[in-house]
Amino acid sequence: MARKTENYHLRIPSETANLQVIRNFVSDVAKSVGFENQDIGKIELAVDEACTNVIEHAYHQDSKKDIDVAVKIDFDKFTVVITDHGKGFKPEDVDIPDMNRYLAELRVGGLGIYLMKHLMDEVEYRTQPGVSNEVRMVKYLIRKDNKKKQSA
Amino acid sequence: MSGVEVRRKDLQEVTVIYLKGYLDAHTAPEFEKALQELVDQNRVNIVVNLAELNYISSAGLGVFMGFIEDIRKKGGDIKIAEMADKVFRVFDLLGFPVLYEIFKDESEAIGQYR
Numbered sequence: 001m002a003r004k005t006e007n008y009h010l011r012i013p014s015e016t017a018n019l020q021v022i023r024n025f026v027s028d029v030a031k032s033v034g035f036e037n038q039d040i041g042k043i044e045l046a047v048d049e050a051c052t053n054v055i056e057h058a059y060h061q062d063s064k065k066d067i068d069v070a071v072k073i074d075f076d077k078f079t080v081v082i083t084d085h086g087k088g089f090k091p092e093d094v095d096i097p098d099m100n101r102y103l104a105e106l107r108v109g110g111l112g113i114y115l116m117k118h119l120m121d122e123v124e125y126r127t128q129p130g131v132s133n134e135v136r137m138v139k140y141l142i143r144k145d146n147k148k149k150q151s152a
Numbered sequence: 153m154s155g156v157e158v159r160r161k162d163l164q165e166v167t168v169i170y171l172k173g174y175l176d177a178h179t180a181p182e183f184e185k186a187l188q189e190l191v192d193q194n195r196v197n198i199v200v201n202l203a204e205l206n207y208i209s210s211a212g213l214g215v216f217m218g219f220i221e222d223i224r225k226k227g228g229d230i231k232i233a234e235m236a237d238k239v240f241r242v243f244d245l246l247g248f249p250v251l252y253e254i255f256k257d258e259s260e261a262i263g264q265y266r
Contacts (some may be wrong), residue, residue: 016178041238048209054176099247108242111210111246118245 005087006033008071014055014084015063022051022069028079029071033078036085043078043139049112050082050135058086058133076141081134088133156205157187166197166265168233168258172238173206175212183212186221187230196228199261203234210244216252229253233261 010025012018023044030040051067059065068083095116116123122138157172158225169186173179190198200216221229232254235243243249255261 013206016176019176019178019209020174038241045207045209045242049174050210052209068224103247103251111213115210115242115245 004073004075005042006073008073009043009053010069011066013063013070014059014067014086016052017057018047018067019025020057022067023048026071029073030078030139033073033141035078035139039139039141041089043080046116046119046123046137047080047082049116050137052082053094053112053135054082054086054133058084058085058088062086078141079098079136081136083132083134086128088129156182158182160186160190163262164194166199166262168199168201168262169197170201170204174207175205175215176207176209177211179225180211180215183215184218187215187223191219191222191226194226196223196226197265198228198230199233199258200230201233201258201261202236202239203235203258205239206207208239210246213242213246213248216248220251231255231261231264233258 002135008025010022010031012021020034026047027040027044030043047069051069054067055061063118065084065086068081070081070083072079072081097110099114116135121138121140122136124136124138126134155173156175159170159172161168161170167190169183171183175183187198190196206236216230232252232253234257235254240254243252243254250252253261255264
């Protein structure tokens with residue numbers, strides 16, 4: 001099978017009302033390349049969480065700003081890159097909650113980044129101060145013909 | 153449908169909240185409003201029926217977390233019923249089943265308050 005690269009792109013105003021459109025966009029692409037329903041669900045939730053963070057923390061609910069969602073398919077690698085030009089943050093400053101403690105203390109909020117890390121195979125932040133912030137998340141597709149090859 | 157529909161059924165001691173659709177950062181305030189109303193009315197024996205909920209993000213989970221302490225202090229609880237697998241997987245990933253009792257049937261959840 002020839003190596004095939006495909007790119008998809010969505011640019012949309014930064015508001016929570018658009019989360020459904022963003023989820024539909026990524027899940028349609030994931031479905032078209034053959035992900036199973038459970039993985040499609042993981043991708044759409046991870047992307048929702050990343051975009052919710054942009055809407056609430058980078059752009060502070062300013063719907064005049066846009067969010068960029070780019071999906072790249074490179075054979076078995078599904079990469080989604082969410083870019084904003086808002087207030088950046090240092091990923092090393094973000095506290096990933098210890099869920100046992102989190103639940104014991106009945107804390108609220110801050111679950112998005114925990115979910116993203118557990119739903120996707122790779123999560124990476126790239127920040128160019130004052131220019132742009134990127135969240136790059138990868139999910140690998142396990143293809144049926146791949147499975148056969150591995151077990152042969 | 154892209155939003156969430158919140159319905160409420162008052163029984164004698166227990167209130168059932170039905171969530172239908174998608175619970176995300178956009179729609180979570182609807183659910184929050186419904187729970188706040190119950191707390192204000194001191195109706196704190198709550199069952200949330202999720203049979204028709206297709207999707208939940210951390211914003212929706214945050215609503216459960218935001219009220220549970222208050223509700224338990226008042227002697228009530230939030231019990232969850234009829235959750236779809238897809239929604240359960242998100243609850244489970246975050247360890248929420250430790251904190252919330254989950255029941256297959258609504259009647260079983262209601263029965264816990266009797």
